[in-house]
Amino acid sequence: MDLGWYESVVGWLEFASQRLPELWLRTGQHLVLTGISTGFAIAIGLPLGLIASQKQWLKAPLLGVIGVFQTVPSLAMLAILLTLVGKIGFMPAAIALTIYALLPIVRNTVTGIEGVPPDVVEASRGIGMTRLQQLRMVQLPLAMPVLIAGVRTAAVVGVGIATLSAFIGAGGLGQFINRGLALSNTKLILLGAIPAAVLAVIVDGVIAATVWGVQPTRQSDSHRYLSKLKPIALALPFLLAAVVLISALRDRSPAAGRGVHTIRIGSKNFSEQLILGQLMAQMIEAHTDLRVDRRFNLGGTMICHEALASGEIDLYAEYTGTGLVTVLKRPVTSAADTAFEIVSKDYREAFELEWLEPFGFNNTFALTVRKSDAEQNKWRKISDLKSTAETLRAGFTAEFSGRPDGYPGLREEYGFSFAEVHDLEPSLMYRAVAQREVDVICAFTTDGRIGAYELQPLIDDRQFFPPYYAAPVIRAGVLDDHPEVKDVLDRLAGVLNNETMQRLNYAVDENGRLPKNVAREFLIERELIVDE
Amino acid sequence: MIVLNGVSKSFDRGRTYAVRELSLHVEDGETLVFLGSSGCGKTTTLKMINRLIEPTSGKIEVDGKDVTLQDRVTLRRSIGYVFQGIGLFPHYRVAQNVEIVPKLLNWPAKVRRKRVHEVLDLVGLPFAEYGQRFPDELSGGQQQRIGVARALAADPKYLLMDEPFGALDAISRDSLQQELKSLTKRLGKTIVFVTHDIFEALALADRIAIFHAGRMQQIDTPQNVLSAPATPFVRELFEKPARQLAAYQESR
Numbered sequence: 205m206d207l208g209w210y211e212s213v214v215g216w217l218e219f220a221s222q223r224l225p226e227l228w229l230r231t232g233q234h235l236v237l238t239g240i241s242t243g244f245a246i247a248i249g250l251p252l253g254l255i256a257s258q259k260q261w262l263k264a265p266l267l268g269v270i271g272v273f274q275t276v277p278s279l280a281m282l283a284i285l286l287t288l289v290g291k292i293g294f295m296p297a298a299i300a301l302t303i304y305a306l307l308p309i310v311r312n313t314v315t316g317i318e319g320v321p322p323d324v325v326e327a328s329r330g331i332g333m334t335r336l337q338q339l340r341m342v343q344l345p346l347a348m349p350v351l352i353a354g355v356r357t358a359a360v361v362g363v364g365i366a367t368l369s370a371f372i373g374a375g376g377l378g379q380f381i382n383r384g385l386a387l388s389n390t391k392l393i394l395l396g397a398i399p400a401a402v403l404a405v406i407v408d409g410v411i412a413a414t415v416w417g418v419q420p421t422r423q424s425d426s427h428r429y430l431s432k433l434k435p436i437a438l439a440l441p442f443l444l445a446a447v448v449l450i451s452a453l454r455d456r457s458p459a460a461g462r463g464v465h466t467i468r469i470g471s472k473n474f475s476e477q478l479i480l481g482q483l484m485a486q487m488i489e490a491h492t493d494l495r496v497d498r499r500f501n502l503g504g505t506m507i508c509h510e511a512l513a514s515g516e517i518d519l520y521a522e523y524t525g526t527g528l529v530t531v532l533k534r535p536v537t538s539a540a541d542t543a544f545e546i547v548s549k550d551y552r553e554a555f556e557l558e559w560l561e562p563f564g565f566n567n568t569f570a571l572t573v574r575k576s577d578a579e580q581n582k583w584r585k586i587s588d589l590k591s592t593a594e595t596l597r598a599g600f601t602a603e604f605s606g607r608p609d610g611y612p613g614l615r616e617e618y619g620f621s622f623a624e625v626h627d628l629e630p631s632l633m634y635r636a637v638a639q640r641e642v643d644v645i646c647a648f649t650t651d652g653r654i655g656a657y658e659l660q661p662l663i664d665d666r667q668f669f670p671p672y673y674a675a676p677v678i679r680a681g682v683l684d685d686h687p688e689v690k691d692v693l694d695r696l697a698g699v700l701n702n703e704t705m706q707r708l709n710y711a712v713d714e715n716g717r718l719p720k721n722v723a724r725e726f727l728i729e730r731e732l733i734v735d736e
Numbered sequence: 737m738i739v740l741n742g743v744s745k746s747f748d749r750g751r752t753y754a755v756r757e758l759s760l761h762v763e764d765g766e767t768l769v770f771l772g773s774s775g776c777g778k779t780t781t782l783k784m785i786n787r788l789i790e791p792t793s794g795k796i797e798v799d800g801k802d803v804t805l806q807d808r809v810t811l812r813r814s815i816g817y818v819f820q821g822i823g824l825f826p827h828y829r830v831a832q833n834v835e836i837v838p839k840l841l842n843w844p845a846k847v848r849r850k851r852v853h854e855v856l857d858l859v860g861l862p863f864a865e866y867g868q869r870f871p872d873e874l875s876g877g878q879q880q881r882i883g884v885a886r887a888l889a890a891d892p893k894y895l896l897m898d899e900p901f902g903a904l905d906a907i908s909r910d911s912l913q914q915e916l917k918s919l920t921k922r923l924g925k926t927i928v929f930v931t932h933d934i935f936e937a938l939a940l941a942d943r944i945a946i947f948h949a950g951r952m953q954q955i956d957t958p959q960n961v962l963s964a965p966a967t968p969f970v971r972e973l974f975e976k977p978a979r980q981l982a983a984y985q986e987s988r
Contacts, residue, residue, distance in 0.1 A: 213902050301928070303826065318882075321821075323820070323821030323822070323823045324823050324824075324825060324826065326788070326819065326821075326823060327817075327819050327821075327825070328823075328825070329811060329812075330786065330788055330812060330817040330819060330823075331813070331817060331836060331840070331887075332809050332812035332813030332814075332837065332838050332840055333809070333812070335839065337840070342825060345827045346826065346827055369757025420870075422869075422870055422873065451818075520879070609976070675810060735748075
């Protein structure tokens with residue numbers, strides 16, 4: 205008998221049970237985020253809906269504007285708010301979720317009020333209710349079922365969208381999904397996705413039960429005996445609030461000692477960044493008295509940069525080419541020394557940020573194909589693709605497809621385009637080419653999967669790709685307060701060449717090891733920290 | 737006494753008139769029935785009395801006071817109103833529906849409760865059995881009794897009734913008419929009652945005002961209206977049912 209599924213389920217449950225404290229914490233954060241934003245949305249949306257239901261001319265424009273907000277993709281919304289708010293974490297996430305929750309609440313308020321039977325409204329007027337009394341005593345209570353349906357929609361959608369908030373460091377169950385995606389770890393992804401789905405069902409159920417609980421019992425109810433359960437239904441929301449409160453209190457306790465002597469380290473959301481983040485964090489913890497707050501898995505370059513520039517984090521590892529092109533919007537340069545000089549100078553002047561000594565490796569792009577295809581077609585360098593490019597399918601990261609030193613510039617430099625270009629997650633790209641779903645990808649030269657999946661990077665014969673040497677970027681103010689941080693991080697200068705970085709990445713990406721342990725073993729091996 | 741003096745109402749800035757140059761008075765303690773077909777202006781006139789609709793011109797006085805000089809909300813609370821669509825509040829229990837106007841008038845809770853019992857007894861739906869029900873747990877006839885109870889709750893001197901029994905079956909309508917008649921005579925209420933039903937008008941009215949196309953054709957006691965119709969429209973109005981009855985008897 206095949207017990208494969210049974211074993212996977214048991215395996216996953218075991219995996220989950222080992223992470224119960226964090227699961228508890230993330231669930232709490234998730235609920236707080238969803239709860240507060242839904243609460244705000246009610247506080248804003250209900251009055252807006254009431255006004256719109258009274259003033260006909262206002263209705264269409266108001267619903268239109270809120271509807272437009274709704275169409276902004278979640279990640280774009282988070283990025284925009286990050287820039288506007290100038291902070292990462294809870295605030296921009298809560299604002300984004302509030303904006304998304306507005307539409308169902310406003311629209312259902314309007315629909316609910318308009319659905320109140322006109323003879324009842326006329327009666328309320330005719331017996332001498334003021335406008336406000338009509339609204340409060342008659343229209344609002346009768347619109348309530350529709351209104352509550354809107355709140356339920358908002359809350360359930362909120363639980364879903366809140367998973368994306370982890371991209372900007374707001375925590376929640378998305379943290380597991382995010383980390384799981386970065387590490388290609390399905391168990392981790394499920395650890396975020398399953399509880400989030402369960403949470404959505406629970407939240408919806410609790411609201412429904414509460415509404416049922418407050419409804420008066422009618423003589424004509426067919427199951428009147430069930431009404432004895434109403435006190436239990438009414439206790440559910442308090443139970444949920446208690447869960448949130450307890451987890452919020454737990455969340456606070458470890459951070460109680462957080463003060464000026466903490467270094468907050470950020471990272472983007474892929475393995476190499478997590479490893480670099482861990483290397484820097486463990487070095488600082490081992491050789492200074494400073495505490496380290498790890499704010500990893502932020503969703504992309506601009507989010508990391510905004511967070512650093514606004515002082516939400518103190519330090520993260522950036523690549524020279526990315527700093528040059530994505531952040532500074534400077535033209536591409538292929539000379540490594542020039543690139544480092546430019547970013548050092550411009551970052552200092554524009555943002556008061558310092559580039560420290562690079563780690564050594566150059567994680568640039570390489571157009572990469574299957575080794576078998578390369579041998580068969582005698583492809584060695586990028587120019588060799590020119591004659592067949594129009595029959596090839598490419599799979600690129602969204603970032604590569606968009607940036608000038610990515611596909612757009614490449615097309616111009618080499619003078620050819622691919623037949624199809626698919627936007628792929630970095631972690632899915634390698635599997636996609638290995639499984640022949642695409643033919644060409646934009647691999648990173650330090651990626652361990654190039655070897656493991658039998659892929660062949662093509663030589664950049666026109667030297668189009670700029671150098672991407674990774675180095676710590678730190679706020680100048682932090683260096684002034686804690687000069688020892690520079691000394692410690694300088695000890696990591698030049699210790700990682702491309703092959704070493706590939707090996708560390710492979711350990712995380714393919715062997716499923718934790719970045720924390722991979723980083724620790726490397727530091728011990730190089731005698732940079734002492735094994736205790 | 738309610739006095740209407742040269743009252744007109746146009747909904748389209750004077751192109752057409754729903755009510756035109758209407759003057760009449762309602763004596764204290766009498767039941768005046770507005771009779772006419774739909775669109776004749778009878779409901780518009782009724783609604784102008786408690787300012788659900790504002791007249792375009794003319795003057796309306798209730799108890800000698802110009803209604804336009806009174807606060808609309810206060811005015812409406814002092815006049816009982818029974819609605820065509822009944823208009824009970826579906827989310828309130830029967831007792832809550834009945835006590836709504838006393839509540840708006842800030843009567844003490846004890847007085848309110850006592851009054852709810854009294855009024856529910858008056859309309860024959862005792863509190864003990866019906867007070868805690870919701871409107872949709874009552875029959876149509878019972879619902880409109882509650883509508884009447886709601887209008888009577890604050891013990892208003894005047895009662896405006898807009899086709900209150902229009903949606904009921906003939907038997908409940910008949911019994912409600914009888915009850916209303918004895919009830920209001922006992923309580924001494926002044927009533928303006930709108931209907932398009934000739935027999936209902938004849939059964940309830942002390943006087944009948946017949947409306948046609950925004951103008952009042954005649955106002956008089958039922959006997960006088962029948963014996964001396966003032967216009968061809970009025971004669972036709974009362975002859976038609978008599979002819980129908982005769983034709984029916986012949987056909988048997």
